[in-house]
Amino acid sequence: MNSYQFTYSIYQRPFRQPLITSHGVWKIREGIILKFTDSFGRSHQGEIAPIEWFGSESIERARSFCGQIGDRITTSQIQQIPDDLPACQFGFGSAWTAFDSIPSKVESEFEMSALLPAGEAAIDRLQALSTQGYTTFKWKIGVLPIDREMAIWSQLMTALPNNAKLRLDANGGLTEGAAGQWLELCSHQARIEFIEQPLAPDAIAKTIELAAKYSTPIALDESVATFDRLQHVYDRGWRGIYVIKPGIAGFPWRLAAFITKHQLDVVFSSVMETEVGIAAACRLASSLNLKRSLGFGVDEWFED
Structure with a gap:
């Protein structure tokens, strides 16, 4: 020992x-x-x-x-x-x-998703971040009235480069009706990668119904935030995208084993940690050979 x-x-x-x-x-x-x-x-x-x-x-x-x-x-x-x-x-x-880890890809070798501010501020920020090489962006919805957010979304789609993707994150803040509106709006937009956590974390059955009804992909985040929740949601039948925050998902080796065993479609996402936590998450991502952009493009959010 x-x-x-x-x-x-x-x-x-x-x-x-x-x-x-x-x-x-x-x-x-x-x-x-x-x-x-x-x-x-x-x-x-x-x-x-x-x-x-x-x-x-x-x-x-x-x-x-x-x-x-x-x-x-x-x-x-x-x-x-x-x-x-x-x-x-x-x-x-x-x-x-980390003492026994094999040197793996460094953070700079991963494709990162950049987090945009909520509301209209996202438009200027998207344009600025696009010049820095980002091609995947996340925008928070469910913050402003839906009509206003959809108008901003239209402007974002106009500003979004043709080779880029946009992730919409509701943080569980939408009603079923509003979620349906967003999923329908995005259904013909190939540049929308997914809508993240449209409904409350415990609304798994309703979310599965929405995923079957609309072509826009749905990802779960709050619903799978901790390892016990991840297991529960998988057992309930969710086979869509899992947005996992390694920093609050428990032991890294246990998380890796579960993802590998069930061949989950995974996005690793930030808990707004420092470079120490990001490096640990990237080591884990490298061992799993994850395909989707990692959600750690958050440096711009901090003074330091």
Whole structure:
């Protein structure tokens, strides 16, 4: 049983502008950076970046857990982190497995999806990001009245380069009727990659019905945020796209095994983590040979 010297530090990263979704307004990303050092003096980092409203533990609970460990941690302790601490499972698990990981693709070698601001600000931002080489974009919907958002969507489609794709993310904020309107509107647009989480996370049966009714692809996000939810949704029969946030999806090796076993169509997505967490997610993505653009194009959102 290996053990490691253990230290951690807490960070706060203010957004350049608040991130607005159907969940509310997010102004500051708080998280924890972990550092493991082995007996040879080698060090690796991990990151705990919870999103409590997505179903992970709170930052307070994660901080309390780290504070109870002391200055050394064993592999047995890591493996025993409970499932109600999924962000801790990923942070500790990715720091530990980094010691044995095979060098893989670096972040810059992956195609990334850029996150646009909600509302009309997305139009100018899309044009700016297009010049930086991005060809996949995500835009939040379910924030403004639907007629206004559809008018903005029309402008976005005009501004969207012909070789680019747009992902619409409702964060579970649409009614069934509004979801149908969006799915119908996008049904003849090949550049719409998917509509993400149109209905509430527990509306799995209704979402499966919508997926069968409309040609626009649907992806699930909040519904599959943690590993237990991912298992539950698969068991309920979802065979569409899974948008998985590795940073709150628990132990990386368990997640990888599940994706591989069931051959899931997966998009890895950001929890607005730092480069430490993104690097860990990219290592995992490389091992799985994921095909879709990764949703980690979020650097522009932070002051640092």
